[in-house]
Amino acid sequence: MAHATGKSLWNAVIACLVPLPSLLFYLSFLRATSSSSPPPPFAALWAWCSRHPLLLANLLFFANVDVLFWIIGLLLSNHWLIDLYWTVIPVMLVHYYASHPMSKADAARSAVAIGLTWVWSVRLTHNYFRRERWQWGEKEDWRFNEMRREYGKPWWWMSFFAVYLSQQVFLIGLCLPMYAIHSSDKPWNIWDSIATGACLTGIVIAYFADTQLYEFVSRNENLSKVGKPIVPNLEEGLWQYSRHPNYFGEQLWWWSLFLFAWNVGQGWMFVGPLGNTLCLAYVTVLVERRMLKKDHRAEAFREYQRTTSVWIPWFKRTIREKAKSS
Structure with a gap:
């Protein structure tokens, strides 16, 4: 029991720390662009980020989820993190699109979209932890287990595409309406x-x-x-x-x-x-x-x-x- 509790706490720490790279980068970007002239040496980088919100979202996802989550999954021999973050990433994306300097939206539509995404996330996160008996990283998706058995040794590199890169396609695609909502000020x-x-x-x-x-x-x-x-x-x-x-x-x-x-x-x-x-x-x-x-x-x-x-x-x-x- 003590071992299981310790493992759950350790996984909770990992889950809380793992999105920090992209969060810190984005907060630095917002802070830099809030001034009239972004300070060097990253002025060109901040300017590019300002012009390409959708590309930036994909790059942050690739670096922080596809690569970092994959490395952690290999170290833990368990790809449980992506299941948990399926419930979190849409919330992060809707706030990202709403706060980006290029955002323009009807205030009511934006507020409703953010609120609905939070309600959806709370519902799904509650179900995730209830199913996992309120443990962090208790087990990974049964489909990943089956693929691990099916592919054997090559699974370590195939998991990057099957578990992570594919999730980027689905999640970014599913959350495209959040980008659309914050790209138009058409009235409600x-x-x-x-x-x-x-x-x-x-x-x-x-x-x-x-x-x-x-x-x-x-x-x-x-x-x-x-x-x-x-x-x-x-x-x-x-x-x-x-x-x-x-x-x-x-x-x-x-x-x-x-x-x-x-x-x-x-x-x-x-x-x-x-x-x-x-x-x-x-x-x-x-x-x-x-x-x-x-x-x-x-x-x-x-x-x-x-x-x-x-x-x-x-x-x-x-x-x-x-x-x-x-």
Whole structure:
């Protein structure tokens, strides 16, 4: 127990210190550009950073996340940091875009986007720590474990691309609407209100779906401890209408955030949520294959697949068939 506590505290220190390079660099940049004439010897660097907010965001991500997180993951033999920072980086990005010298935005749209991102982050961070039993770096994503076993020795360098560089593509792409919001001062309109409501709906759905899943897993763990048979499949609450309601809620959040970008004339930014949706579709296949490999729930899960919608919540197929026959 003492060893586990010490490891968790050490990981907490690492997690708090690891973003400091990019934070300190950006704060130095803001301080320099707040004066009328940026002091040498970095005047040219600060001028470039002022003109290229999106490129700067990518460079900071590459240096501080792709490279530094990867090195730490190799040293710890555990790539857990990227999972935690999935919940933090969007908050950092929305504040970065809002505070950049080139930022221009409708005050209401900016404030709502920042507030929504914080709500989303708190929800996801709470779920992360709850799932990890409130430990820092207890384990890494099961998909990384499978890739480590599959690729063997080459995994040490392949992990840079599979775990980190790929995350940059997804996260920067998903957060493009935050850049769009702070690149236009178009006044708030009805589409912003619709986007706000849809974002909140996605967050609420994901919260309740994850909570129901957590309670289901906890109940099964308690049943297993006392030698009682566990329940093979979760088919209550939102899970009776969708096999992955947590994924649906998360996708609704990102697509709704895109509505803000579309509303200010940046419709091409659909590439961010689309790429994430395609990736999550593949993850859904992996998760379901994993469920079918477990003998104690394979039969129940096949029936669940037959009767229940994959993502979008809907009535079970048996219910619809009864309605047609009546």
